[in-house]
Amino acid sequence: MxxxxxxxxxxxxxxxxxxxxxxxxxxxxxxxxxxxxxxxxxxxxxxxxxxxxxxxxxxxxxxxxxxxxxxxxxxxxxxxxxxxxxxxxxxxxxxxxxxxxxxxxxxxxxxxxxxxxxxxxxxxKRVEAEQEILDLNASLEEKVHKRTKDLKSSVEELSELNDLLKDEIMRRKQAEARIKTALQKExxxxxxxxxxxxxxxxxxxxxxxxxxxxxxxxxxxxxxxxxxxxxxxxxxxxxxxxxxxxxxxxxxxxxxxxTGKFTYKFERFSLLNLINEVVYNANVTLKAGQIINYPQDLQDVELYQDRHVLELILSNLLNNAIKYSREDTTITLDINFDDKYLKFDIQDQGIGIPEKDQQHIFERYFRAENALLNQGTGIGLNIIKVHLDNLGGDIYFESQENKGSTFFIKLPIKHDN
Structure with a gap:
């Protein structure tokens, strides 16, 4: 071996x-x-x-x-x-x-x-931009000095000097604002x-x-x-x-x-086959006494979507439900559809999401305070959210700490090219 x-x-x-x-x-x-x-x-x-x-x-x-x-x-x-x-x-x-x-x-x-x-x-580029600011400041100071001298000899030039100063000061402020923004982003x-x-x-x-x-x-x-x-x-x-x-x-x-390099591959496939495969793979990771409850008499329907992405979304949510739930608990997968949309509800009896963390749960690398001791990267839900946005779908959730969470997914049955 x-x-x-x-x-x-x-x-x-x-x-x-x-x-x-x-x-x-x-x-x-x-x-x-x-x-x-x-x-x-x-x-x-x-x-x-x-x-x-x-x-x-x-x-x-x-x-x-x-x-x-x-x-x-x-x-x-x-x-x-x-x-x-x-x-x-x-x-x-x-x-x-x-x-x-x-x-x-x-x-x-x-x-x-x-x-x-x-x-x-x-x-x-940033160093060059900073040098541009220094040069601009030096130029401004030189002009102010010259205009101040001229002011003594001609009151009529005061208006023109003020206009020039206002323009230079505006340019300086705009340049400084650009640099501050660039530095913050870096x-x-x-x-x-x-x-x-x-x-x-x-x-x-x-x-x-x-x-x-x-x-x-x-x-x-x-x-x-x-x-x-x-x-x-x-x-x-x-x-x-x-x-x-x-x-x-x-x-x-x-x-x-x-980077916009992700390419979706749309194809026709069976909803029933997809669900059976996702649940079968999830069963391998179940803790002792855990079960997945899902429709046994599910009516089949032909989907036209990216099968790999949809499988990734469902598998990720089921694996999260398993990971954050205790032994001897039930994970429920409900499936409904009409002429246009598929709807999935994934409910667990796990640790839930603290209320103060819920607004950040789809942010990249964010992990709820009560999940920090579990393995994870904090990017799974972010990826799901981006994929669903790109595919014309939606995701939201309801959660209560120490009682569990339910994630709701809505996705078109057929992708509109």
């Missing part, structure tokens, strides 16, 4: 697939162990030219000594931070060109090895991406440790009578790989939906 192990390099490669900013991972020796295409393009190298190289290859020579001490101190303190706060930092391309940048640092540890994940943003984006990378590191660490442990233990059971023990560990590996795959699919879906 073969075992399955997912290597660090495979995980890193998958995680960086959808990241648009430059991303580097260095070990405690400050050697580059992984980087994404954006980082390669940003510094003008081929990927094989950077892997295994010291991080100093991307830093101007005069900053090497300070940077090495900074990284050693950072790894020792083990806390995420923004590099370069209060001072300018620069990157060095293969051609020898330097450019200003910002870098968010996040330490993590896999299998006892320490690494630092760096998210790099080229801020050349901060929000960097915070979101840092949160994303921290979330990914946390969500992958536990399943990977479980896979490694189970694969190691499975090797020890070589006798026929130990088949049951082997099966137990192999099922653990299978479930954790399925969980990791689910997370990766969610992250890739977010990227494709956000």
């Amino acid at each position: 073969s075992s399955f192990t997912l290597s660090n390099s495979e995980v890193f490669s998958i995680l960086f697939n959808g990241i648009s900013e430059g991303a580097l991972i260095v070990n405690k020796q400050q050697l580059i162990v992984e980087l994404n295409d954006s980082a390669v393009k940003m510094f003008g190298y081929e990927i094989h030219e950077l892997k295994g190289q010291h991080i100093n290859i991307l830093i101007p020579q005069k900053f090497h000594h300070k940077h090495e001490a900074y990284v050693k101190s950072f790894i020792k303190k083990k806390e995420s931070r923004q590099m370069g706060v209060g001072r300018n930092i620069f990157g060095l391309t293969k051609s020898g060109k330097t450019f200003p940048l910002e870098a968010g640092l996040n330490p993590f540890e896999i299998k006892g090895e320490k690494y630092v994940m760096t998210l790099i943003t080229d801020i050349t 901060r929000e984006l960097n915070d979101l991406k840092t949160k994303f990378l921290s979330l990914v590191s946390h969500e992958f660490k536990t399943p990977l440790s479980g896979i490694l442990t189970s694969s190691t233990l499975a090797k020890k059971y070589t006798q026929t009578e130990q088949q049951e023990k082997r099966e137990k560990h192999l099922n653990t590996i299978k479930n954790k790989v399925h969980y990791l795959t689910s997370i990766l699919n969610d992250f890739l879906s977010v990227e494709r939906l956000e």
Whole structure:
């Protein structure tokens, strides 16, 4: 019986697939162990030219000594931070060109090895915009000084001077407003991406440790009578790989939906077959004593929708109902339809959603306060909401903490091209 192990390099490669900013991972020796295409393009190298190289290859020579001490101190303190706060930092391309940048640092540890994940943003345009403000201010001050001198000799020029000053001040305020808006958006984006990378590191660490442990233990059971023990560990590996795959699919879906690259594939299929498959797959994940109650005499109807997306929506909601409900509870799936619309109601007897969190439940990466101890990324409901909006559907819910939740879905039976 073969075992399955997912290597660090495979995980890193998958995680960086959808990241648009430059991303580097260095070990405690400050050697580059992984980087994404954006980082390669940003510094003008081929990927094989950077892997295994010291991080100093991307830093101007005069900053090497300070940077090495900074990284050693950072790894020792083990806390995420923004590099370069209060001072300018620069990157060095293969051609020898330097450019200003910002870098968010996040330490993590896999299998006892320490690494630092760096998210790099080229801020050349922002620096140029700031210089534009400085130049504009200098020009304004020069003009004010000149007009003030002229004012002494001609009262008639006062009106013209005021008009010019008003125009210059307006331009200055508009430029400052643009810069403030751009800075705020950059901060929000960097915070979101840092949160994303921290979330990914946390969500992958536990399943990977479980896979490694189970694969190691499975090797020890070589006798026929130990088949049951082997099966137990192999099922653990299978479930954790399925969980990791689910997370990766969610992250890739977010990227494709956000960039407009997601393509819907509409086809004709049976509602009954879809429901049977979704419920069958959900039954595998039921806790002890849990059951799924759904219509046994459901009338079949032909749908014209994206079958994969509809299956994803229903499976995600059923899995949430199972995950957030206790043992010996019932999950109910009600299905109704008319000439135009399908309606699904998924009801559980789980932990419910606190009232103060309900307004944020469809926001990306948001997780309710009482769900933080459960595995999850906080993007499943966001993906469902975006898909339903794109397909002309709708979703809403009713929930009471410690009593359960009901999610209501409405979707056209046939997509209108």
